């Protein structure tokens with residue numbers, strides 16, 4: 001059963017993500033990061049890769065795409081806040097972005 005991150009869990013799991021550009025969302029227990037790519041096709045390719053992991057892990061992002069930018073918000077609806085699944089998916093997004101040229 002998934003559960004909300006504890007205070008110690010937050011420090012351990014979120015501090016490394018803050019270092020890669022993730023930030024807490026004002027007024028929500030969520031984290032957000034905007035990824036920028038070379039063009040729309042690369043951005044959409046990133047979203048496609050992420051979607052496969054989201055389905056595999058049954059944990060889905062809240063996101064918007066405008067041309068070459070993808071804004072991603074992660075939170076766990078089932079526990080109404082941040083869980084380890086959000087940190088896991090955030091790490092995966094960073095890794096996928098790193099593996100693609102132009103990801104930032």
Ligand SMILES: C[C@H](O)[C@H](O)[C@H]1CNC2=NC(N)=NC(=O)C2=N1
Pocket residue numbers: 058059060061074075076077078079
């Ligand atoms: C029924 C389904 O398994 C649940 O709604 C899953 C789907 N994807 C999810 N994604 C996210 N971000 N949070 C959830 O709590 C969640 N729950």
